[in-house]
Structures are given as C-alpha cells and as structure tokens.
Amino acid sequence: MNTIVILIIIFFLPFQYFFIPAAGSPQKAPVSQVEGASVQKEENSAPQEENSLKGSLKNADVAENESYGGAGLVPQRKESFYNTKVFATSSVVIDVDSGTILHYDNGRGEIPIASLTKMMTAVIVMEKVKNLDEQVTIDEEALMADGTKVGCPQTGYCVDERLHEGEKVTVKDLLTAMLLDSANDAAVALGKHIAGSQKGFAKLMNEKAKELNLGDSNFCNPSGLDEEGCYSSAYDVARIAAYSMRYDLIWKIMKMPEAQIGSCDGKYSHILKNTDLLLGQMPNCIGGKTGFTYNAGKSLMMAAADPETGKHKVIAVILNDNNRWTDMASLVSWTFDNYEWK
Numbered sequence: 001m002n003t004i005v006i007l008i009i010i011f012f013l014p015f016q017y018f019f020i021p022a023a024g025s026p027q028k029a030p031v032s033q034v035e036g037a038s039v040q041k042e043e044n045s046a047p048q049e050e051n052s053l054k055g056s057l058k059n060a061d062v063a064e065n066e067s068y069g070g071a072g073l074v075p076q077r078k079e080s081f082y083n084t085k086v087f088a089t090s091s092v093v094i095d096v097d098s099g100t101i102l103h104y105d106n107g108r109g110e111i112p113i114a115s116l117t118k119m120m121t122a123v124i125v126m127e128k129v130k131n132l133d134e135q136v137t138i139d140e141e142a143l144m145a146d147g148t149k150v151g152c153p154q155t156g157y158c159v160d161e162r163l164h165e166g167e168k169v170t171v172k173d174l175l176t177a178m179l180l181d182s183a184n185d186a187a188v189a190l191g192k193h194i195a196g197s198q199k200g201f202a203k204l205m206n207e208k209a210k211e212l213n214l215g216d217s218n219f220c221n222p223s224g225l226d227e228e229g230c231y232s233s234a235y236d237v238a239r240i241a242a243y244s245m246r247y248d249l250i251w252k253i254m255k256m257p258e259a260q261i262g263s264c265d266g267k268y269s270h271i272l273k274n275t276d277l278l279l280g281q282m283p284n285c286i287g288g289k290t291g292f293t294y295n296a297g298k299s300l301m302m303a304a305a306d307p308e309t310g311k312h313k314v315i316a317v318i319l320n321d322n323n324r325w326t327d328m329a330s331l332v333s334w335t336f337d338n339y340e341w342k
Contacts, residue, residue: 073341074098075312084334088321089297092234093335096242096303096313102335103316107235110216111319114291115148115182116301117224117232119240119250120205121190124222125175126247128194128204132172135264136193138163138185145184146225147293150177150261150270160271163189167268172249173261179253181272182290184223191222198222214239226295234317241289241301241315251303254287255279277325278302282332286313300324304332312341 075095084103092107094100101107143149143165152158163169163185171193177186191201198221205219216233224230244250253259257279262269276288288302297320306312316331318324 073312075100075102075339075341078338078340081338084331084338086318086321086327086331087323088234088299088318088327090234090319091317091321091327091331092238093314093316093331094235094238094242096245096315099242101235102314102339103331104235108216108233109319110231110233112226112230112293112296113224113232113237113319114226114293114296114299115184115224116237116289116291116299116317116319117219117222117230118178118182118187119237119244119289119301120208120217120219121187121201121222122175122179122250123240123244123247124194124201124204124208125171125190126244126250127208129171132170132175132249134171134193135168136171136174136189138165138167138169138189139192140165141192141198142185142189145188145223147184147223148182148275149185150181150183150272153181153273153275161268163270164263164268168264169261170264175249176253176256176259176261177270177272179250179289180256180259180274182275183272184225187223188221209236212239212243224291224293224296226293234319237301237317237319238315241303241317245303245313251287254289276300276302278329282329283307284310284332284336288328296320298322298324300328302328302332304335306336306341308336312336 089111090106090109091103092101093103095102143163147155149162151160151162171190174186174190177183178190188198191198195201195204201222202219209217209219214236217236218229218231220227220230257274259272260269261272275290278285278288282304284304284307286303286305288300291299299319301315301317303313303315314335316328318327318331321327
C-alpha cells in the first residue's frame with residue numbers, strides 16, 4: 001500500500017522537479033535583466049547570444065549609477081516588434097533609466113572610437129575640476145594635435161582663428177570646444193591641465209572605466225586620436241554617455257548649434273559649430289557626439305527622447321558606419337516604433 005501511495009505522489013509532482021541542474025551549471029539570467037534585448041543579427045541567430053558576451057550586460061551592472069534615474073518604467077517590445085539592421089561594424093541602443101538593451105549588433109566589439117572618446121574626457125573634466133572658470137594655458141603640444149581643432153573643422157582647413165600658444169582659456173570654454181566642435185587641441189589642453197600629461201590623463205580615464213565596470217575599453221589619450229592599443233565598444237560608449245547625464249552642462253553644450261569662446265584677456269575669439277548634423281533635423285534629439293579618424297571610420301553617439309511624450313531617454317551608438325546620419329535617424333525611429341514603456 002505504501003508503495004502505491006508513493007507512486008501516486010511522484011506522478012503528480014511538477015515536471016521540473018526531475019530536472020535539477022547540477023551544482024555550478026550556468027543559470028539563465030532573469031528575464032528582467034535582458035527584457036527587450038535585441039541581440040539577433042538575423043531571425044535564425046542564437047536567441048541567447050547575450051549570454052556569450054564578455055562580462056555582464058545585466059541591469060545590475062548599471063543600476064548603481066544615479067544617472068540611470070529609476071523612472072520605474074521598463075521598455076518592452078510591442079506586439080508588432082520587428083528586428084532592424086544598420087550598416088555599422090558595431091551598434092547598440094540602451095534605455096537610460098533601466099539600462100535595458102534595446103538593440104544590439106556586435107555591441108561589445110573592441111574597436112577604435114575616435115572622438116567618442118571625448119565623452120569620457122568630459123566626465124573626467126566635470127569630476128576633477130571644481131571651478132570651471134579655471135584658466136588653462138594653451139601650449140605647443142595642444143596646438144600640434146592632428147585633426148579637428150578650434151577654428152579648423154578639418155585638418156588643414158581653417159575657417160576661423162585658431163588657438164594661440166600661451167593663450168589662456170577657461171576650462172568651460174575648452175569643454176565647449178571639445179564637445180561642440182570636437183576640437184582635439186581643446187581635449188589635449190584639458191587633459192594636460194588636469195593630469196600634467198596626456199598619458200596621465202589616460203590613466204584617469206581607465207580608472208574611471210574600471211570604476212564603471214566597463215570591460216571593453218582602453219583609453220590612450222583625451223582626444224581619441226589614433227594610437228595603437230586604444231579601443232572601446234558601442235556598449236561602453238553608451239554606458240559612458242548615460243552616466244554623463246548626471247552633468248547637465250555636458251548635454252547643454254551638445255545641444256547648442258553653435259557657440260563663441262574667447263581668451264580670458266578678451267584678445268582672441270573663436271566661433272564653434274556643432275558637428276552633429278541631426279541636431280536640427282530630429283526634434284527629439286537630446287544631443288550627440290561625432291567621431292572620425294581613418295582608422296576608426298565614421299561614428300556617432302546620440303541621445304533621444306520619445307517624440308510623443310518627451311520622456312524615456314535612450315542612447316544609440318553606431319561605430320564605423322559610412323551612412324551614420326541616415327542609419328542613426330532610422331535606428332532611433334525604430335526604437336520608439338518598437339518599444340513601449342510600462
């Protein structure tokens with residue numbers, strides 16, 4: 001009789017009781033940690049690709065930062081959801097408040113990011129300089145920086161007065177030139193002012209990357225100019241950008257179409273133009289940062305809000321994409337067409 005009772009109990013036990021994972025077996029992450037993550041490159045791609053990423057993409061990794069806010073709403077795929085593709089080497093979209101990944105295509109590939117590096121430089125400036133009216137003396141090393149400089153939107157092509165050796169400019173004005181005009185001379189000057197050398201500043205950048213648990217980055221200089229061994233990823237750049245939202249000045253600068261800075265003695269003035277061409281074309285654009293070197297290709301980071309509500313900020317990053325403007329506009333539009341916040 002006892003044998004019959006035991007058999008009856010076993011028959012009605014839940015099915016999963018017979019499949020207890022062995023100690024140390026990998027466990028699937030809770031759905032809340034990867035909800036909405038679009039990691040498939042094609043419909044037949046492995047649906048758990050996010051589990052193979054180096055490091056963790058869980059919300060827990062980013063929730064410690066105050067910049068993620070905690071709005072209480074989480075993006076979820078609409079019933080009409082469809083995948084998208086942009087022609088970038090690497091691309092990602094994240095929700096700022098929750099850290100949820102909304103689009104992912106090789107998002108943690110370690111590649112050069114050019115002037116998107118300046119997002120980390122801006123963060124270090126905001127955290128290391130107590131008085132943004134401090135005066136910075138422009139030296140020869142800053143003036144010799146390659147690529148975009150104050151007054152020169154391209155190498156060898158100048159449309160306004162350049163910085164001068166010995167000129168004194170405030171930290172705030174150099175920060176404006178670096179973010180708005182993507183000026184490499186401004187980035188070099190800020191890095192040396194804070195750390196004494198570009199390498200010393202890169203050390204601060206890498207320490208901050210470690211603090212933020214960024215696993216795909218190694219910074220070599222404050223400007224993002226090509227150097228061997230310098231790299232990051234679309235995902236890390238998105239994380240840095242989201243973190244930087246705690247500093248309103250950074251995003252206020254990036255929203256300006258143009259600005260004028262000058263030397264502290266009033267002797268020189270410099271006109272700056274925003275390099276983000278989408279700024280005036282997308283009303284929901286919060287701000288963005290461009291990047292280009294021959295080694296890194298054309299890249300773009302942009303933050304945007306839901307065009308219907310003005311809420312639900314997202315960060316989109318595309319790296320090495322010759323069609324970056326069209327692809328970015330398409331990617332941001334796709335994000336709000338395919339997700340709703342509940």
